[in-house]
Amino acid sequence: MEGALDTPVPGLDGTVLKLSAQFYFLYAVYGHFPDYGSAIYIMRMSNPYTLTGDHVLLTAPTFSWEKQGGMAINEGPVMLHRNGRVFLIFSASTTWTEDYALGMLTMNEEDDPMLASSWTKSPQPVFWKSTENGVYATGHNSFTTSPDGLEDWIVFHALPAPGADTGLRATRIQKFEWNRDGTPDFGVPFSDDHALQVPSGE
Numbered sequence: 013m014e015g016a017l018d019t020p021v022p023g024l025d026g027t028v029l030k031l032s033a034q035f036y037f038l039y040a041v042y043g044h045f046p047d048y049g050s051a052i053y054i055m056r057m058s059n060p061y062t063l064t065g066d067h068v069l070l071t072a073p074t075f076s077w078e079k080q081g082g083m084a085i086n087e088g089p090v091m092l093h094r095n096g097r098v099f100l101i102f103s104a105s106t107t108w109t110e111d112y113a114l115g116m117l118t119m120n121e122e123d124d125p126m127l128a129s130s131w132t133k134s135p136q137p138v139f140w141k142s143t144e145n146g147v148y149a150t151g152h153n154s155f156t157t158s159p160d161g162l163e164d165w166i167v168f169h170a171l172p173a174p175g176a177d178t179g180l181r182a183t184r185i186q187k188f189e190w191n192r193d194g195t196p197d198f199g200v201p202f203s204d205d206h207a208l209q210v211p212s213g214e
Contacts, residue, residue, distance in 0.1 A: 017061070020066060022041075023040055023041045023042075023053070024050075025039055025088045027091065029054075029125065031093070032121075036125055037054070037055045038052060038100070045073060047073065049079070049083040049084035051086050052087070052089050053067040054067065054125060068127075071102065072084075075136075077104060077105065077111065080111035081112070085105055085107075088102055092155060097118055098121055100116065100117040103151035107151060107178060108149070108178050110171065112150065113151060114153060114198070115133065116133070117132065118132050119132070138198055141170075141201070145200065146204065147202070147204075148172070150170045150184075151169070152168065152169055153167060153168035154168075156185075158211035158213050160212050161213075163187050163211055163212045164189075164196075165188065167183065167185045168201075169182065184201065184202075186202050
């Protein structure tokens with residue numbers, strides 16, 4: 013077993029992107045960007061457990077929706093690869109604010125992920141609270157598929173009310189779709205009494 017990776021500075025929320033047989037490591041770093049908070053960096057890997065070279069800043073909080081709750085946060089990178097593009101989904105704003113949400117960077121799969129210019133940040137969050145459905149702070153997610161591989165599902169945690177203690181966070185899951193332009197459509201977080209259909213093939 014391998015221990016902690018030797019990143020240039022301490023960080024959190026590490027994940028791995030594999031693209032054309034090359035591995036990359038992405039993680040969140042605390043600092044001033046220029047507001048105090050966290051930003052997401054990428055590093056090349058020489059194998060699945062060894063980092064090489066320096067890290068490169070990919071995204072820092074620039075929009076107001078990334079700076080809610082007293083800190084400016086980009087954290088929790090998660091990768092989707094579909095339709096010739098790579099999507100970096102990240103969490104924005106503080107985890108304790110009702111406005112904790114998901115943002116997205118997009119890159120064409122043939123481009124170099126080590127270049128910040130290869131990525132385009134969506135100007136609005138791609139998944140956020142629903143006051144109508146009583147779901148808040150919809151961040152820090154992951155992705156999975158149905159047992160038969162035909163459906164895509166998002167897993168995330170959320171709070172039941174504005175200002176609720178983070179100890180009340182609950183893990184939630186729901187199916188998501190794809191837009192005609194090839195980008196993911198995460199929809200709206202469902203209410204507690206929404207009846208989910210079981211995943212396909214279950």
